[in-house]
Amino acid sequence: MKVREINIEDYKIKEKPYYLPIRDEVTVFRAAYESGIPVLLKGPTGTGKTRFVEYMAYILSTGIDAEKQKTEGRGVSLVTIACHEDLTSTDLVGKYLLKGDETVWVDGPLTKAVKTGAICYLDEIVEARKDTTVIIHPLSDHRRILPIDKKGTLIEAHPRFFLVISYNPGYQSLIKDLKQSTKQRFVALDFNYPSREQEARIIQHESRTSQEIAYDLAKLGEKIRHLKGHALGEGASTRLLIYAGRLIQKGIPPRRACDVAITSLLTDEKEVQRAVNEVVAAVFP
Ligand SMILES: Nc1ncnc2c1ncn2[C@@H]1O[C@H](COP(=O)(O)OP(=O)(O)O)[C@@H](O)[C@H]1O
Numbered sequence: 001m002k003v004r005e006i007n008i009e010d011y012k013i014k015e016k017p018y019y020l021p022i023r024d025e026v027t028v029f030r031a032a033y034e035s036g037i038p039v040l041l042k043g044p045t046g047t048g049k050t051r052f053v054e055y056m057a058y059i060l061s062t063g064i065d066a067e068k069q070k071t072e073g074r075g076v077s078l079v080t081i082a083c084h085e086d087l088t089s090t091d092l093v094g095k096y097l098l099k100g101d102e103t104v105w106v107d108g109p110l111t112k113a114v115k116t117g118a119i120c121y122l123d124e125i126v127e128a129r130k131d132t133t134v135i136i137h138p139l140s141d142h143r144r145i146l147p148i149d150k151k152g153t154l155i156e157a158h159p160r161f162f163l164v165i166s167y168n169p170g171y172q173s174l175i176k177d178l179k180q181s182t183k184q185r186f187v188a189l190d191f192n193y194p195s196r197e198q199e200a201r202i203i204q205h206e207s208r209t210s211q212e213i214a215y216d217l218a219k220l221g222e223k224i225r226h227l228k229g230h231a232l233g234e235g236a237s238t239r240l241l242i243y244a245g246r247l248i249q250k251g252i253p254p255r256r257a258c259d260v261a262i263t264s265l266l267t268d269e270k271e272v273q274r275a276v277n278e279v280v281a282a283v284f285p
């Protein structure tokens with residue numbers, strides 16, 4: 001079996017991601033980063049959390065000298081881990097692997113980030129099993145250590161190691177699962193739907209539609225979100241509006257594009273789909 005070691009330099013963001021700040025999240029994140037306070041990103045899916053972290057990793061350079069930035073590129077490395085129910089602490093921390101007739105230890109992505117001072121982004125952390133949330137406790141509080149049980153060692157985090165976690169409060173309450181001592185070490189940034197003007201700009205940029213279509217889609221998003229709670233579990237995210245925009249840009253008629261990119265995905269119930277379609281028809285007559 002081939003043992004592939006993680007090269008942390010590969011985790012640098014190569015090109016500046018497009019990100020439109022919605023509030024003061026850039027300033028708050030930077031201040032938290034410089035103070036070593038981990039960040040919790042809260043918000044529904046498709047509201048720009050992942051894009052935001054990528055953008056921050058690209059623009060941050062605290063503590064990295066200018067010469068190094070010239071040779072190694074700018075920004076800090078970002079290790080993103082999409083959490084899912086089968087993700088174990090071993091996947092994060094590392095494991096012993098057989099290499100020839102030797103056993104070698106291979107660091108997992110979290111360990112690598114802890115050692116090298118990267119940003120580690122645990123996306124949708126509530127999806128992960130309990131034992132994964134347990135390992136972040138000593139990392140996020142004042143101890144800043146990562147216990148590696150299998151090796152019986154403790155790793156002290158690199159001074160620039162930074163932990164970011166995200167979750168969608170619509171599904172579960174992470175706050176409940178985190179120990180009081182841990183949760184009080186985080187700064188929480190709320191991601192919500194942007195204003196119509198902001199969202200129109202994002203849609204236009206990301207789907208290359210006309211300004212007019214982008215604005216109509218943003219208006220549609222806002223209207224659909226008003227249906228939320230009555231009939232819909234979750235509103236149309238910016239991501240879905242972007243997808244609709246891309247299809248329109250490819251020549252799919254707007255109503256059809258909204259149907260396949262938005263309506264069918266938000267609900268399976270015919271009755272609710274009809275309600276969404278009425279909103280679509282009002283925006284795209
Ligand atoms: N503020 C924003 N600036 C730029 N793009 C955004 C913004 N918010 C959302 N997007 C767009 O929406 C898409 C979905 O956002 P993403 O970061 O994947 O959401 P999340 O991680 O919250 O589920 C992104 O790929 C991007 O195109």
Ligand SMILES: [Mg+2]
Pocket residue numbers: 046049050051123
């Ligand atoms: Mg995401």
